[in-house]
Amino acid sequence: MNMRRTTIKDVAEAAGVGVATVSRVLSGGSASPETRERVLTVAAQLDYRPSALGRNLRQRRSGGIGLLVPDITDSFYGRLADGVLACARSAGEPVILGTTGDDAEREAEEIAVLLEQGVDRVVAVPAGNGEIWEPTLRSGLTTVFAHRLAAGRQDVPAVLADDRAGVRTAVDYLTGLGHRRIAYLGGPGQDSRVSVFRQTLGALVDEELIVFARGSRDSAYAAAAGLFQHRPDLTAVLAGGNQLGEAAVLAARELDLRVPKDLSLIMFDDVPWAELCSPPLTVIAEPAQDIGYRAAELVLRAGGRRPRGALLPTELIVRGSCGPRRTQ
Amino acid sequence: MNMRRTTIKDVAEAAGVGVATVSRVLSGGSASPETRERVLTVAAQLDYRPSALGRNLRQRRSGGIGLLVPDITDSFYGRLADGVLACARSAGEPVILGTTGDDAEREAEEIAVLLEQGVDRVVAVPAGNGEIWEPTLRSGLTTVFAHRLAAGRQDVPAVLADDRAGVRTAVDYLTGLGHRRIAYLGGPGQDSRVSVFRQTLGALVDEELIVFARGSRDSAYAAAAGLFQHRPDLTAVLAGGNQLGEAAVLAARELDLRVPKDLSLIMFDDVPWAELCSPPLTVIAEPAQDIGYRAAELVLRAGGRRPRGALLPTELIVRGSCGPRRTQ
DNA sequence: CTGAAAGCGCTAACAT
DNA sequence: ATGTTAGCGCTTTCAG
Numbered sequence: 001m002n003m004r005r006t007t008i009k010d011v012a013e014a015a016g017v018g019v020a021t022v023s024r025v026l027s028g029g030s031a032s033p034e035t036r037e038r039v040l041t042v043a044a045q046l047d048y049r050p051s052a053l054g055r056n057l058r059q060r061r062s063g064g065i066g067l068l069v070p071d072i073t074d075s076f077y078g079r080l081a082d083g084v085l086a087c088a089r090s091a092g093e094p095v096i097l098g099t100t101g102d103d104a105e106r107e108a109e110e111i112a113v114l115l116e117q118g119v120d121r122v123v124a125v126p127a128g129n130g131e132i133w134e135p136t137l138r139s140g141l142t143t144v145f146a147h148r149l150a151a152g153r154q155d156v157p158a159v160l161a162d163d164r165a166g167v168r169t170a171v172d173y174l175t176g177l178g179h180r181r182i183a184y185l186g187g188p189g190q191d192s193r194v195s196v197f198r199q200t201l202g203a204l205v206d207e208e209l210i211v212f213a214r215g216s217r218d219s220a221y222a223a224a225a226g227l228f229q230h231r232p233d234l235t236a237v238l239a240g241g242n243q244l245g246e247a248a249v250l251a252a253r254e255l256d257l258r259v260p261k262d263l264s265l266i267m268f269d270d271v272p273w274a275e276l277c278s279p280p281l282t283v284i285a286e287p288a289q290d291i292g293y294r295a296a297e298l299v300l301r302a303g304g305r306r307p308r309g310a311l312l313p314t315e316l317i318v319r320g321s322c323g324p325r326r327t328q
Numbered sequence: 329m330n331m332r333r334t335t336i337k338d339v340a341e342a343a344g345v346g347v348a349t350v351s352r353v354l355s356g357g358s359a360s361p362e363t364r365e366r367v368l369t370v371a372a373q374l375d376y377r378p379s380a381l382g383r384n385l386r387q388r389r390s391g392g393i394g395l396l397v398p399d400i401t402d403s404f405y406g407r408l409a410d411g412v413l414a415c416a417r418s419a420g421e422p423v424i425l426g427t428t429g430d431d432a433e434r435e436a437e438e439i440a441v442l443l444e445q446g447v448d449r450v451v452a453v454p455a456g457n458g459e460i461w462e463p464t465l466r467s468g469l470t471t472v473f474a475h476r477l478a479a480g481r482q483d484v485p486a487v488l489a490d491d492r493a494g495v496r497t498a499v500d501y502l503t504g505l506g507h508r509r510i511a512y513l514g515g516p517g518q519d520s521r522v523s524v525f526r527q528t529l530g531a532l533v534d535e536e537l538i539v540f541a542r543g544s545r546d547s548a549y550a551a552a553a554g555l556f557q558h559r560p561d562l563t564a565v566l567a568g569g570n571q572l573g574e575a576a577v578l579a580a581r582e583l584d585l586r587v588p589k590d591l592s593l594i595m596f597d598d599v600p601w602a603e604l605c606s607p608p609l610t611v612i613a614e615p616a617q618d619i620g621y622r623a624a625e626l627v628l629r630a631g632g633r634r635p636r637g638a639l640l641p642t643e644l645i646v647r648g649s650c651g652p653r654r655t656q
Numbered sequence: 657c658t659g660a661a662a663g664c665g666c667t668a669a670c671a672t
Numbered sequence: 673a674t675g676t677t678a679g680c681g682c683t684t685t686c687a688g
Contacts, residue, residue, distance in 0.1 A: 018675040053446045054665025057381045057680050073410045078401040097425040118381045273601035346659040382681025385664050
């Protein structure tokens with residue numbers, strides 16, 4: 001029943017050549033046309049599939065690329081992962097997926113698993129600070145960060161959406177509508193956005209209106225509800241991701257705040273349901289899938305040297321969740 | 329800079345024992361208490377991490393479990409994957425993810441990649457018919473199907489939601505509301521559901537009201553819009569998944585059909601946005617995450633013998649998208 | 657209880 | 673151009 005797989009040795013014998021020749025032919029090395037053809041034919045007849053196991057051990061590295069995201073049930077990371085998979089598939093590389101829950105400790109564990117597997121290329125949405133990555137990077141792991149960078153790790157190439165521009169655009173749009181008390185509802189790893197938020201708002205910043213949730217949906221809801229209750233005077237909110245936006249919509253509804261009459265809402269990340277919502281949500285679209293694809297590309301093309309990162313454009317898509325400031 | 333990893337040999341030398349002893353100690357084999365302790369101490373000092381590469385080659389199988397889903401950007405499969413990851417993590421096993429796009433050919437390619445990697449355990453939402461799996465299964469791949477089964481492969485254990493019961497409940501609910509012209513908007517691999525749909529509806533079935541989309545969002549929208557245009561006399565629709573439900577809402581809005589006044593809608597799969605929609609969508613909830621977790625559990629616990637599958641309950645969650653039949 | 661030794665399938669020197 | 677050979681790091685007989 002469960003017979004041994006065909007090995008390179010079987011092919012070599014059947015073709016009457018040495019194993020090295022088979023190896024060369026199959027990896028595009030030099031060989032006489034006729035030998036090449038014979039080997040190829042025999043390999044096909046025997047339905048020979050080179051084992052990645054042997055190759056990996058020999059080369060002291062597993063092919064394949066590791067992918068670490070905070071939460072695969074989040075539409076944004078789902079699309080990001082899809083981009084990575086698309087690129088990896090075109091290169092015939094397997095993808096090992098791990099989730100971190102935006103927790104530094106879990107991230108470290110997942111990295112350990114990848115290392116143990118011999119993975120030497122990884123695309124990650126970093127959860128912990130840069131230090132966690134220190135030993136990993138020094139051990140030769142080719143790393144590309146996606147969507148955000150780790151504090152104090154400017155040396156790792158990263159593929160990011162230009163959410164700084166996104167924040168500016170959103171804030172300008174909101175202030176242009178007359179809003180003055182604008183809140184930022186953030187998630188893990190959004191320090192950079194918040195600093196732009198502060199800059200753009202200038203004298204209008206109100207630190208109490210900047211709140212953070214942890215990764216979970218519950219935490220997001222709690223943060224949103226808390227914000228709306230403590231500061232009923234705010235008139236607009238910028239949600240830092242689709243789960244945060246979802247929480248904001250839910251919390252607003254719970255507190256009988258009408259969108260956009262009582263509260264204007266802009267959400268980072270354009271998800272399909274943003275259009276189904278009523279009112280349809282005004283969003284800052286981020287090219288999640290592209291981010292993943294580009295990051296995978298970088299990590300694959302990295303021929304030892306460190307590639308430069310990329311900054312992808314965001315876009316404000318105006319729908320119906322923002323209106324002029326409510327007159328008190 | 330890029331120094332060699334610590335190997336089992338290094339540990340053996342440092343501890344003054346043979347490599348075999350180190351191997352035994354680390355895999356819980358027999359050893360004298362003092363030897364064991366010494367080895368453990370040295371291993372810890374050297375920060376030794378066994379390489380999966382060597383172990384895999386020796387055992388002619390990669391650890392790790394393969395996961396094949398149609399589309400990782402679909403919330404349902406995202407949750408399913410999350411379940412698999414949760415179970416795999418608790419077992420310390422890596423997960424190799426591949427997407428099939430519900431295409432048999434791509435599925436075959438992904439299987440080939442997994443096999444080449446030496447993966448011998450896979451959880452899959454099968455796309456192709458059962459025959460594709462024939463050679464794979466005979467080659468000793470431990471397989472568990474999730475969410476649906478492959479035609480003519482009753483021999484593979486599967487973890488399914490009881491969507492047959494779900495369909496019955498939904499149809500009964502709809503007919504109870506007075507509906508007679510009820511449509512089914514289906515996706516790939518939903519034959520079993522449709523057969524129950526026909527059964528439950530009995531004399532009421534109208535074959536023209538049963539339409540199928542391929543996997544994509546576009547295809548789903550086209551199917552929904554086509555259905556609503558050709559048969560404006562229908563009063564209720566059962567959407568076979570969240571993307572189909574989304575398409576139905578969109579198409580209904582486009583054609584100015586009011587939900588639930590003109591059209592009652594029930595969607596398979598309870599996604600977060602179902603509640604944000606207006607009206608909030610009545611759904612048949614499916615335990616996607618559980619399905620993934622249980623499937624992974626089965627594939628891991630499978631000690632050679634073939635485990636039995638599982639049938640998980642679904643639940644009708646009534647919200648606001650269904651109403652009494654519109655009086656013509 | 658422990659160590660020596662034989663590979664797992666493959667690639668990369670090194671010969672020829 | 674091609675064959676021979678030496679491992680990659682690990683587990684597993686097989687002796688002792």
